[in-house]
Amino acid sequence: MKNWDKIIRAYGLKNALSHDGVALQGPVISSLFHEGLEKKEVGKYVKRIIEILLEINSLSKEEQEKEFKKLEKEVSERPAREGLPELPDVSKTGVVMRFAPAASGPLHIGHIISNMVNSLYVKKYGGKFYVRIEDTNPEKVFADCYKSFKVDCDWIFGNVSEYIIQSDRMKIYYDYAEKLIKKKAAYVCTCSAEKFKKLAELKKDCPCRKNSLKENIELWNKMLDKSGFKEGDAVVRFKTPEKYKGMKNPNPAMRDFPLARINEHEHPRQKKKYKVWPLMNLAVAVDDIEYKMTHIIRGKEHMDNAKRHKMIFDVFKKKYPWTAFMGRIKFKDIPLSKRKIVASIESGEYEGWEDLRLPTLFALRKRGYKPSAFAKLAEHQGLSEVDKVMDSKEYFSLLDGFNK
Ligand SMILES: [Zn+2]
Structure with missing residues (x-):
């Protein structure tokens, strides 16, 4: 929970020190938004903001400086950002x-x-x-x-x-891989890497593209099974949709790219817990x-x-x-x-x-x-x-x- 009183005070002092000792409400409120205050919460705080700013404005410049030193760390280092263009489609929640x-x-x-x-x-x-x-x-x-x-x-x-x-x-990646298979948007390919590469170069479908759903589920389970497929035996491939010209996509990198593979190396964090790993995509x-x-x-x-x-x-x-x-x-x-x-x-x-x-x-x-x-x-x-x-x-x- 943020201590808004402290943050309001810090920004109020900062603003006062750069404006001849008088803090202005507008810039202080916009700083609070940067600190994560929700627009809809402003009403709740506005009375408190005015009270705090009035107190600050009644202090001498020396007193303001002294107090700001104590609260300085409440103010994030936030430079002006003229250089960054506004992003489109920004919602109220950011x-x-x-x-x-x-x-x-x-x-x-x-x-x-x-x-x-x-x-x-x-x-x-x-x-x-x-x-x-x-x-x-x-x-x-x-x-x-x-x-x-x-x-x-x-x-x-x-x-x-x-x-x-x-x-x-x-588990989440496995669930998605399975969902993609069930939606017929992915399949398990058991071709060798060289064979697939040749087919892709020729813009030809790999024979595994025609696997039935039942076959794909069986092959997927065999990938997950400890005593099933070994490293290099099978990969899950995305079935590049017709909308994107499938295996005839002009960019070879878009043709039925792999989604998951077997890698039996020990993982530094997960150790030997998994053998099927999702690829970056x-x-x-x-x-x-x-x-x-x-x-x-x-x-x-x-x-x-x-x-x-x-x-x-x-x-x-x-x-x-x-x-x-x-x-x-x-x-x-x-x-x-x-x-x-x-x-x-x-x-x-x-x-x-x-x-x-x-x-x-x-x-x-x-x-x-x-x-x-x-x-x-x-x-x-x-x-x-x-x-x-x-x-x-x-x-x-x-x-x-x-x-x-
Ligand atoms: Zn294949």
């Missing part, structure tokens, strides 16, 4: 947005460049901001992610509503449906994925969230991809993940960067699909300018 990093390595500046805006929009409009740890590839889970992502995201965003760990939600679409995302802003590399997710939304007759894509920043001189960072660590160029020269959030925090600097820079850059190649010096000098 927006529901997410940051969904793969669990494969530590969070770094690249994640923030494409995703800071999600957190900022939730601060702007109110609503929910989820951080979703995508850890359903047991071979690619950085075991420290459950701890370090939380520390990093609490620090950099400061407004995470909930952390979602995908591998804790396996299934898990992401399911969570975006289940958590009722309203707006999704993510890296441009997810454009094809977004099209696949929309097809899954269509099957469940759900409206796909408003979507925008962010161009990537590529540094000429420092690695951003996990693969390149790992290679640089292995070659001895960097000491390890905690090397302060790496652009991880851990290192940036240790180096004294403030979250508000990233927020201001994100606002400065706005929404743009254009990729940029720059020298890291150029980027960090911009960031330093906002870090004062």
Whole structure:
């Protein structure tokens, strides 16, 4: 429960100090909305707001300063956000947005460049901001992610509503896979990867596409059964609808893409509990449906994925969230991809993940960067699909300018 008296007082003092000692009601109320006060609750608080502001305005400037020092931490660091355009279709309850990093390595500046805006929009409009740890590839889970992502995201965003760990939600993905099979929108394919790839290149249907519902259910159960199919024996595929030209879709990546597969590697969190794992396209679409995302802003590399997710939304007759894509920043001189960072660590160029020269959030925090600097820079850059190649010096000098 928020202590609104304290928050009203803090914003009132802040406003008074920037307006010759006189706090104004309008700006204080709009700050309260940013802090999560619902528009419909204003009536309840308005009398209290007026009383508090009158008290504040009767204080001397010195007294106001002294009191503000004590309450300063009630005020979120929230820069002006002229740079961010308004989002369409924002309801009275605000927006529901997410940051969904793969669990494969530590969070770094690249994640923030494409995703800071999600957190900022939730601060702007109110609503929910989820951080979703995508850890359903047991071979690619950085075991420290459950701890370090939380520390990093609490620090950099400061407004995470909930952390979602995908591998804790396996039953839900299984249910959806089964629903898709029952709706004849998915099938179990037992072709080898090479065979399917050839068929896809030739725009030909895989023979498993004709499986009856009964056959598909049997094969699905055999995937789940501990003594049934082995890794590589079977995958669940989405049946790309006729509306999207099925296996003749002009984009090969859209032709009956896989939704779930068997992977018998031990998972760092779930151990040997599961052998069938949802692929990113299934898990992401399911969570975006289940958590009722309203707006999704993510890296441009997810454009094809977004099209696949929309097809899954269509099957469940759900409206796909408003979507925008962010161009990537590529540094000429420092690695951003996990693969390149790992290679640089292995070659001895960097000491390890905690090397302060790496652009991880851990290192940036240790180096004294403030979250508000990233927020201001994100606002400065706005929404743009254009990729940029720059020298890291150029980027960090911009960031330093906002870090004062
Ligand atoms: Zn097949």
